[in-house]
Amino acid sequence: MLATFSLAGTARAELPAPADFSVSYYVTDESGEFVRPMVERDFRYATNRARCECGQRIGVQIQAKDGAEFDSSTRIQAFLGTKCATAESSPPGQFLPCGVLADALVATFVQGVMGAFHPAFLASGVDPASPSRDVAGADTILGSACSDKVAGQTSLWLCDPAANGTANCQPDEFFYGPDGALSQLSGVPSILYDFQPPLMEVKELTVEPADGGVVLRWELPSSGDIQGFRVLCEEAATGASPGLDFPTPELGEVPGTDHYFTAGNLCGAQPFSTVKTAPADVTDPDTCGNGVLEAGEACDDGDDNGPEGLCDESCELRVSPSLHALDWDHVCSDHITFRGTDVAIHGLENGKAYNFVLVSYDMAGNPRVHDKVVTATPDGSLPSPDGGLEGISGEGCACAAGESGGAGVLALSLAALLGLARRRRR
Incomplete structure (x- = not known):
């Protein structure tokens, strides 16, 4: 069933709550086709170095939920990576810019956004010289991939880039992600990635x-x-x-x-x-x-x-x-x-x-x-x-x-x- 919205017609709504969106992850096969939803053991143990080196993609579906209220002009951006809220507002340094999974109007998220991404996007940001940040783009260049010195956990990040009137996503415009500094983030699932022996x-x-x-x-x-x-x-x-x-x-x-x-x-x-x-x-x-x-x-x-x-x-x-x-x-x-x-x-x-x-x-x-x-x-x-x-x-x-x-x-x-x-x- 598609999500339905009550669209605000005059004033821009506040940032969505994490509960306004449903994010599901999937195990994929060799071709990147969805096989089954990820379960707890997949979230905790499956994303290892071998699967990163093989490029066994992780499937994701983002669905806006019933009853959410948004301005019809709201544009949502979806990122994959580590500390995306920090990386978006800081010069490339400890945290490189995150990969972009989607950048679309609310109506697209009403229909549902589906995609699949290489596990390396969880652990590595996009190189500053990359011509693209699209997680499915053939010309996107990561800073590194599948390093045996890397382990951590993260998830999808969502932001409303125009919420405070400033171009691009600012830290206070992120409303969904694994960072505890963001408000109301209980229940956001994270994927543990471990490439270290x-x-x-x-x-x-x-x-x-x-x-x-x-x-x-x-x-x-x-x-x-x-x-x-x-x-x-x-x-x-x-x-x-x-x-x-x-x-x-x-x-x-x-x-x-x-x-x-x-x-x-x-x-x-x-x-x-x-x-x-x-x-x-x-x-x-x-x-x-x-x-x-x-x-x-x-x-x-x-x-x-x-x-x-x-x-x-x-x-x-x-x-x-x-x-x-x-x-x-x-x-x-x-x-x-x-x-x-x-x-x-x-x-x-x-x-x-x-x-x-x-x-x-x-x-x-x-x-x-x-x-x-x-x-x-x-x-x-x-x-x-x-x-x-x-x-x-x-x-x-x-x-x-x-x-x-x-x-x-x-x-x-x-x-x-x-x-x-x-x-x-x-």
């Missing part, structure tokens, strides 16, 4: 061989932001996945449980939508270890580069490209709770060396790989992996374990990696 780091990762598997152990600090762990593995000599069957997370799955998400696993080399961003400043270009993959480098994990890491001091891979990319085909453990400090891995071939890495992830499903590769060779003369967890691996049992970072990984070309089929079990 876990901040907490595990320590002392070790591996012991067993019959048809291995046992991994690690130490945890007393507190942190880890939701769980997975172990990934590969054949040390070839880089091949051992082929253990752990279904890949689906696009519509909500994190906060037992998965991590990467863009490679969700959308492969073909994002669903993209945004333009201003060139990033690199303070030390063409330097191995700066965390930026540059010409001539097979990898660059920044501070995690090292002789035991997935990427060495010369920015050469010590594991296969697919394992380095945390491809879900390499998963060889089920979900391990955030309190876990050990795990038994089954289904491996005795006499064959395997590399193992430990991946932690937060409630949003953002992964962080531990910066140490460990290697071991399952041995049929040893106890089972479950026996190792019971503490029966005695003196001499660890002597069959390989040194950290085993040798002989397969040097797959980038083209070959991109050609790998992305598994989607439905």
Whole structure:
């Protein structure tokens, strides 16, 4: 049912109340089509870095409610971003101008405004040099996108740009948004976005061989932001996945449980939508270890580069490209709770060396790989992996374990990696 209005004919009405508008958000598919309304778990956990890098758009519908009173000439502007009320009235600085979703007369909002936007608009403002601020515009340039240092929450912002007689939206003309400084904002839903991997780091990762598997152990600090762990593995000599069957997370799955998400696993080399961003400043270009993959480098994990890491001091891979990319085909453990400090891995071939890495992830499903590769060779003369967890691996049992970072990984070309089929079990 369409909203109906009593239009003021002589004097301009005061700012609308947030309750005069209904704002609904939707989960979308690869094409940006609305699939279902967002629920609490979507608002809290779904907007992670992988979905931002894949450009899985967020749908929104703005509907003026029955009984609201507006002047027929009222024009409403809808923005997406952080601190939009502040950014609109200040020179570009800490908060860049927000993206514009709609700019229309009340009559348009009576009919309802629908759109979909790239998740990056929640966290990043529009570059001052951008020729457009339209969230659907191909020439809109953001200040940044999907940065792994960004987390926060925000929502749609609405303003009446002519309420105080001054051109453009001023802070006192915003009537809907997540900012507590705005009046009467109870009930405004906010979307939490989290592009950061876990901040907490595990320590002392070790591996012991067993019959048809291995046992991994690690130490945890007393507190942190880890939701769980997975172990990934590969054949040390070839880089091949051992082929253990752990279904890949689906696009519509909500994190906060037992998965991590990467863009490679969700959308492969073909994002669903993209945004333009201003060139990033690199303070030390063409330097191995700066965390930026540059010409001539097979990898660059920044501070995690090292002789035991997935990427060495010369920015050469010590594991296969697919394992380095945390491809879900390499998963060889089920979900391990955030309190876990050990795990038994089954289904491996005795006499064959395997590399193992430990991946932690937060409630949003953002992964962080531990910066140490460990290697071991399952041995049929040893106890089972479950026996190792019971503490029966005695003196001499660890002597069959390989040194950290085993040798002989397969040097797959980038083209070959991109050609790998992305598994989607439905």
